[in-house]
Amino acid sequence: MNHAATPRKGPLSRFTILDASRVRAGPTAIRTFADLGARVIKLEIPPGAPGGDDMIGGRDHNRADYENLHRNKESLTLNMKEPEGLAILHELVKSADVFIENYRPDVKYRLGIGPDQLRQINPRLVYASISGFGQDGPYANWPGFDSIAQGMGGLMSVTGKPEDGPMRVGIPIADLCSGHFCAQAIMAALLEREVSGEGQWVQTSLLESQIAMLDFQAAQWLIDHKVPKSTGNEHPLTVPTGVFQTRDGYINLAAIGNNMFKRLCVALEIPVLIDQPGFGSDPERVRNRERVNAAVGTAFRQRSTAEWTEILLKAGVPCGPIYTVDRMFEDPQVKHLGIARTLQHPELGDIEVVGLPMNFSRYPRQDGPLKAAPAQGDQTGQILGELGYSAERIAELRSRCVV
Incomplete structure (x- = not known):
C-alpha cells in the first residue's frame, strides 16, 4: 500500500497507523501521531453493519469533541467480522507500523486480530492495547470507563473538599493519561524496532495510568504509609x-x-x-x-x-x-503560544481545535495545515484502490456492508 496521496509534513510522517480504537483513550494516543505527520487510518464499522459506535467521542454525540479528537486522520469503514473484511485488514497490516485497539481483552482474539495473529503477518508491527484494568487478572473483562478508573485509582479520594466526599476531576483524566502513556510506549517500541528489527505488543490500562498519575500522593502511602486525604484547592504538603x-x-x-x-x-x-x-x-x-x-x-x-x-x-x-475557558483562550500568552489551531471544515467552515502542545524547530506549527476529522468512510475508496481493489469490487463490498 502506498502512503497517502499528499504526504503530510512532520517528524513521524514515515509511519502508518491502523486505529481500531474508539471513544477517547486510544484516539487520544493516535492523535499525537496524526498531528506529527503520521498517516492514521481510522477503522470504523460500516453503515448498516451491527455494532456501530454511539458512545461518547462518536461523531454524532458531540461534534466539537469529535472534530478535536479525530483531526488529521483518514476513515476506512471495515467490518472485521466478515472474512473479506478481515482479509482487507491483513493487507493493510503488511505495510503498517502500528495497530492500536481498546476492546475488552477477549474481543480481539474472537475477531482474529490479536497481537500474535497480526504480527505473524508483519513481525515489525507494533501492536498497542489499552484496556480498563489490564489484559488479564480478576478485573480484566470489566468495562473500562474514565470515572470508574478515577475512583478505583485513588484520584477521587484526594480531589475536592473533605466535607464534600469523593470528587471526580473535571476532565476524563484517566482516558487522556492512558492515551498519552500508550503513545509513549508506541514511540519507545518504534525506537527499539530500529535496533531489533521487530515490533512488539505494548499495553497500558486506565487503572494503571491513573495510579501512575497519583505520583507523590501514591508515594505518601508506599513509602511513608500515610493515607493522603483531600485538601480542596490547597496543596497537602505546603501552606499557603x-x-x-x-x-x-x-x-x-x-x-x-x-x-x-x-x-x-x-x-x-x-x-x-x-x-x-x-x-x-x-x-x-x-x-x-x-x-x-x-x-x-x-x-x-x-x-x-x-x-x-x-x-x-x-x-x-x-x-x-x-480563568473560565473562554477567558483562558483570550489571554495574551495563550494567544502568543498558538495552542488554538484553525482548520478548514467542509461543512462548518473555519473552526478551531486544541493543538498539540509540542514545538519542533524544524517542523513549525504553521507547516502542514490541519485536516478536518473525516466523515465516516471518507477514504474507503482511496485506501482500497491503493490495495488494488476495482471500483466495481468496492461497490459490491459496500452493498454487503463489508466496507
Whole structure:
C-alpha cells in the first residue's frame, strides 16, 4: 500500500497507523501521531453493519469533541467480522507500523486480530492495547470507563473538599493519561524496532495510568504509609497554596517553602507572620493551615486580582488568575503560544481545535495545515484502490456492508 496521496509534513510522517480504537483513550494516543505527520487510518464499522459506535467521542454525540479528537486522520469503514473484511485488514497490516485497539481483552482474539495473529503477518508491527484494568487478572473483562478508573485509582479520594466526599476531576483524566502513556510506549517500541528489527505488543490500562498519575500522593502511602486525604484547592504538603478571594474575584497562589512564604508576607504587607509561632516551616504551617490561610486571606481581600498578581510576580511569588475557558483562550500568552489551531471544515467552515502542545524547530506549527476529522468512510475508496481493489469490487463490498 502506498502512503497517502499528499504526504503530510512532520517528524513521524514515515509511519502508518491502523486505529481500531474508539471513544477517547486510544484516539487520544493516535492523535499525537496524526498531528506529527503520521498517516492514521481510522477503522470504523460500516453503515448498516451491527455494532456501530454511539458512545461518547462518536461523531454524532458531540461534534466539537469529535472534530478535536479525530483531526488529521483518514476513515476506512471495515467490518472485521466478515472474512473479506478481515482479509482487507491483513493487507493493510503488511505495510503498517502500528495497530492500536481498546476492546475488552477477549474481543480481539474472537475477531482474529490479536497481537500474535497480526504480527505473524508483519513481525515489525507494533501492536498497542489499552484496556480498563489490564489484559488479564480478576478485573480484566470489566468495562473500562474514565470515572470508574478515577475512583478505583485513588484520584477521587484526594480531589475536592473533605466535607464534600469523593470528587471526580473535571476532565476524563484517566482516558487522556492512558492515551498519552500508550503513545509513549508506541514511540519507545518504534525506537527499539530500529535496533531489533521487530515490533512488539505494548499495553497500558486506565487503572494503571491513573495510579501512575497519583505520583507523590501514591508515594505518601508506599513509602511513608500515610493515607493522603483531600485538601480542596490547597496543596497537602505546603501552606499557603491554592485559591484565595480578592476584592473582585480569586487568585491562585503557590507559595512553596520558607523563602517563598517570607516573600509573600512582605508583599502582602503582613511581615509579622514570618516570625509567628507555628508558621516557621511547611510542616508547621500544614498543622496550622486554618490560621495561616485566615491571615493571608484577610490581606488578599484588600486588592483586586490584577493588582495582587502584579505585586506578587514582582516579588517572585508564583500566582495567577483563574480563568473560565473562554477567558483562558483570550489571554495574551495563550494567544502568543498558538495552542488554538484553525482548520478548514467542509461543512462548518473555519473552526478551531486544541493543538498539540509540542514545538519542533524544524517542523513549525504553521507547516502542514490541519485536516478536518473525516466523515465516516471518507477514504474507503482511496485506501482500497491503493490495495488494488476495482471500483466495481468496492461497490459490491459496500452493498454487503463489508466496507
